[in-house]
Amino acid sequence: MNTDNRRRIKDNIILSxxxxxxxxxxxxxxxxxxxxxxxxxxxxxxxxxxTSMLKGxxxxxxxxxxxxxxxxxxLAAPIGLGAAxxxxxxxxxxxxxxxxxxxxxxxxxxxxxxxxxxxxxxFFVKILGFGISLMSGWLxxxxxxxxxxxxxxxxxIRMVPKEFRETAMALGATKWQxxxxxxxxxxxxxxATSIIxxxxxxxxxxxxxxxxxxxxxxxxxxxxPFDPIISLTYYLFVILVTSPSTSxxxxxxxxxxxxxxxxxxxxxxxVLRAHYRRKWRR
Amino acid sequence: xKTKKELKLNHRKxxxxxxxxxxxxxxxxxxxxxxxxxxxxxxxMETIPVFLNENLRIKxxxxxxxxxxxxxxxxxxxxxxxxxxxAGALVISIPVGLCTAIYIAEEAxxxxxxxxxxxxxxxxxxxxxxxxxxxxxxxxxxxxxxxGLSSGKNAFSASIILAxxxxxxxxxxxxxxxxxxxxxxxEVSFALGASKWQTIKNxxxxxxxxxxxxxxxxxxxxxxxxxxxxxxxxxxxxSMPGFPFFFDAVFPMTAAIAMYMGExxxxxxxxxxxxxxxxxxxxxxxxxxxxADAILKKSxxxxxxxxxx
Amino acid sequence: MKSKVETVDLNxxxxxxxxxxxxNIQIPERKVTAIIGPSGCGKTTFLKTLNRLIDLxxxxxxxxxxxxxxxxxxxxxxxxIELRRKVGMVFQKPTPLPKxxxxxxxxxxxxxxxxxxxxxxxxxxxxxxxxxxxxxxxDRLNDSAFALSLGQQQRLAIARALAVNPExxxxxxxxxxxxxxxxxxxxxxIKELKKEYTIVIVTHNLQQAWRISNYTAFFYYGELIEYxxxxxxxxxxxxxLTFNYVNGKFG
Numbered sequence: 028m029n030t031d032n033r034r035r036i037k038d039n040i041i042l043s044x045x046x047x048x049x050x051x052x053x054x055x056x057x058x059x060x061x062x063x064x065x066x067x068x069x070x071x072x073x074x075x076x077x078t079s080m081l082k083g084x085x086x087x088x089x090x091x092x093x094x095x096x097x098x099x100x101x102l103a104a105p106i107g108l109g110a111a112x113x114x115x116x117x118x119x120x121x122x123x124x125x126x127x128x129x130x131x132x133x134x135x136x137x138x139x140x141x142x143x144x145x146x147x148x149x150f151f152v153k154i155l156g157f158g159i160s161l162m163s164g165w166l167x168x169x170x171x172x173x174x175x176x177x178x179x180x181x182x183x184i185r186m187v188p189k190e191f192r193e194t195a196m197a198l199g200a201t202k203w204q205x206x207x208x209x210x211x212x213x214x215x216x217x218x219a220t221s222i223i224x225x226x227x228x229x230x231x232x233x234x235x236x237x238x239x240x241x242x243x244x245x246x247x248x249x250x251x252p253f254d255p256i257i258s259l260t261y262y263l264f265v266i267l268v269t270s271p272s273t274s275x276x277x278x279x280x281x282x283x284x285x286x287x288x289x290x291x292x293x294x295x296x297x298v299l300r301a302h303y304r305r306k307w308r309r
Numbered sequence: 310x311k312t313k314k315e316l317k318l319n320h321r322k323x324x325x326x327x328x329x330x331x332x333x334x335x336x337x338x339x340x341x342x343x344x345x346x347x348x349x350x351x352x353x354m355e356t357i358p359v360f361l362n363e364n365l366r367i368k369x370x371x372x373x374x375x376x377x378x379x380x381x382x383x384x385x386x387x388x389x390x391x392x393x394x395x396a397g398a399l400v401i402s403i404p405v406g407l408c409t410a411i412y413i414a415e416e417a418x419x420x421x422x423x424x425x426x427x428x429x430x431x432x433x434x435x436x437x438x439x440x441x442x443x444x445x446x447x448x449x450x451x452x453x454x455x456x457g458l459s460s461g462k463n464a465f466s467a468s469i470i471l472a473x474x475x476x477x478x479x480x481x482x483x484x485x486x487x488x489x490x491x492x493x494x495x496e497v498s499f500a501l502g503a504s505k506w507q508t509i510k511n512x513x514x515x516x517x518x519x520x521x522x523x524x525x526x527x528x529x530x531x532x533x534x535x536x537x538x539x540x541x542x543x544x545x546x547x548s549m550p551g552f553p554f555f556f557d558a559v560f561p562m563t564a565a566i567a568m569y570m571g572e573x574x575x576x577x578x579x580x581x582x583x584x585x586x587x588x589x590x591x592x593x594x595x596x597x598x599x600x601a602d603a604i605l606k607k608s609x610x611x612x613x614x615x616x617x618x
Numbered sequence: 619m620k621s622k623v624e625t626v627d628l629n630x631x632x633x634x635x636x637x638x639x640x641x642n643i644q645i646p647e648r649k650v651t652a653i654i655g656p657s658g659c660g661k662t663t664f665l666k667t668l669n670r671l672i673d674l675x676x677x678x679x680x681x682x683x684x685x686x687x688x689x690x691x692x693x694x695x696x697x698x699i700e701l702r703r704k705v706g707m708v709f710q711k712p713t714p715l716p717k718x719x720x721x722x723x724x725x726x727x728x729x730x731x732x733x734x735x736x737x738x739x740x741x742x743x744x745x746x747x748x749x750x751x752x753x754x755x756x757d758r759l760n761d762s763a764f765a766l767s768l769g770q771q772q773r774l775a776i777a778r779a780l781a782v783n784p785e786x787x788x789x790x791x792x793x794x795x796x797x798x799x800x801x802x803x804x805x806x807x808i809k810e811l812k813k814e815y816t817i818v819i820v821t822h823n824l825q826q827a828w829r830i831s832n833y834t835a836f837f838y839y840g841e842l843i844e845y846x847x848x849x850x851x852x853x854x855x856x857x858x859l860t861f862n863y864v865n866g867k868f869g
Contacts, residue, residue, distance in 0.1 A: 034504035045412035109337025137598035139534025231436025502702035
């Protein structure tokens with residue numbers, strides 16, 4: 028057996044070992060998620076979804092999650108997009124403030140969600156006096172969604188070829204006109220992807236809203252943004268931590284709804300991103 | 310035809326509009342600075358009472374019991390809990406993450422690569438509370454059964470769940486870094502007669518080392534900041550973990566904050582103590598991010614060698 | 619005169635693209651053979667078939683024979699690792715490995731099993747001397763290879779290839795990225811090296827081919843148009859296409 032063969036066999040053994048780890052990992056993960064889905068698939072019913080919690084349903088939690096991420100999206104998307112446009116179009120790389128902003132975004136991304144929640148509690152809930160409410164939740168979650176939206180939008184905008192701006196401006200358009208009419212429409216899929224990913228992250232968040240937006244007291248649906256809500260995540264958390272053996276059916280239902288929501292959002296984002304990356308592959 | 314005066318007015322309007330847009334965008338961008346400053350400020354501010362209150366300081370730093378109901382605020386068990394769980398998670402996720410990343414980057418075909426990367430992204434997207442649910446349903450019963458424990462909620466289970474949660478970070482970052490090693494390095498190595506594994510071990514991995522290190526550091530940051538999933542499977546016991554600590558119930562810092570914030574009267578000792586924990590977490594993750602960033606920046610400049618005469 | 623490397627009806631496809639067509643060539647031992655022709659006409663591909671680096675290209679298909687010392691190298695039983703030791707390659711970009719100068723040169727011998735420190739020291743010094751780098755770097759062998767100038771890096775790349783004791787040296791435009799002084803040094807080096815090694819060099823610099831090669835092969839879009847002693851190819855070529863190319867009638 029010559030060295031070539033010997034080495035080829037060694038190569039195969041080592042790389043197969045790695046491949047087996049990957050396979051086992053995927054199997055274990057799929058099994059775990061599968062158990063959840065199987066456990067809940069036969070108890071889920073449209074009735075539960077639309078019944079109020081006072082009557083044993085999950086309606087308020089779904090509305091809560093929805094209100095939470097919609098409001099955050101409305102707040103965070105413009106701010107995030109604006110920041111992204113500023114960073115990629117208006118600020119030169121050497122600008123000290125631009126680098127500071129970049130640093131700030133990186134730092135924000137690294138803050139643990141519970142710490143953001145602590146800040147939200149002390150600042151929005153207590154000091155600004157919004158109380159435990161949708162509003163406090165929106166503001167806290169915006170802090171978490173911003174880095175995702177800014178980074179993703181920045182990438183999408185930077186991918187647009189230089190010529191798009193130069194041609195427009197050579198024809199006499201101002202910088203903003205060039206951006207508004209040429210760059211942004213092209214970058215829209217990428218920007219949309221980042222917003223969707225931001226929403227997906229928010230929809231699954233628990234720690235940050237634990238004491239900023241959620242309360243167990245049942246008062247039905249929130250009537251103003253200053254009312255608290257219950258989200259799918261908060262509901263699951265409370266149920267599983269306080270009463271693990273009872274109400275399992277509702278827990279599975281909530282989990283499946285949450286999982287489906289997050290998976291769907293991520294799937295859309297992945298597909299969108301694959302589509303526009305292929306288009307602009309440099 | 311517009312008169313010169315009209316054109317001039319128009320031009321002035323446009324310039325003004327441009328400036329307004331720039332100001333608006335700049336404001337949006339600076340909210341990020343505002344937020345991070347506020348967070349830093351308030352976390353510190355709410356912790357200051359701890360430093361000023363001698364009594365509290367002693368209770369926090371020297372007590373080995375965390376039992377707020379009895380006014381025991383020893384954070385040592387909490388810190389130990391975090392350390393044990395994170396260490397356990399990294400021990401599992403670093404080797405597995407690296408091996409699988411190498412496989413994905415070097416061995417998998419182009420189409421499989423995309424499939425794996427998307428799969429990893431999906432698993433990374435699973436909400437923390439669902440991982441906790443999964444842990445309660447699948448992991449803790451098995452752990453209890455296999456090791457003959459009364460409850461599967463302990464450091465061991467928490468480590469495993471945490472490992473699963475940080476694996477996507479290590480895998481996706483590392484595989485990207487490995488893939489970005491220039492293909493010329495591979496060509497040169499193969500042309501000299503090296504085998505695939507020799508090339509990976511002697512050329513590709515050393516080149517990717519800084520990036521992989523950064524990935525590991527980021528994974529550490531993510532692990533130590535994880536709250537809900539570990540809370541659900543850690544056992545939440547406020548005493549110092551004994552030896553061997555893997556089957557003891559533990560109480561990582563994040564879990565403690567989540568559990569007790571709701572019942573901490575504002576301005577009270579518990580309140581400020583929890584903020585102290587938050588401060589520790591904040592400082593650790595800030596350092597983690599700064600270091601990882603620095604490593605990544607440094608490695609980018611190191612591989613662009615070759616000075617012209 | 620013995621032919622060191624020979625191809626018989628060599629054809630290469632990249633997917634459906636027919637990149638090399640029916641190439642028949644005998645490359646003589648211990649001489650410099652230049653491969654010339656317009657860009658993108660398969661010259662690099664041709665080189666890669668000689669050390670089976672073409673195996674790494676995903677959708678490449680090779681038909682025909684390539685023989686080293688009379689033995690076909692595409693036989694299933696061929697030890698590719700040994701082949702690549704015997705047939706070394708230097709690329710257009712020097713690509714120093716992210717290691718020290720010493721370790722760059724020692725890398726080849728190491729992967730072939732040489733681990734003895736003394737043996738490696740000898741090999742590294744010998745290889746660096748052969749390319750004229752020894753005096754320049756002997757005091758900083760442990761410095762990063764990136765600290766060298768581009769010209770030095772390329773000579774390092776050649777030393778790296780020589781360290782495994784090859785018999786053939788394939789060079790793909792080794793001097794095209796260098797400044798004129800470095801180019802001259804590399805050309806001088808090649809003229810020295812041909813005493814020991816068979817050299818096949820791809821170049822788009824016709825003057826270079828004229829200066830350093832004994833034989834020249836003119837490739838045009840995957841076909842070997844003409845092959846012969848350099849003087850003949852440049853002064854009295856048989857084909858009109860060759861004549862036009864060497865006289866600069868097209869790029």
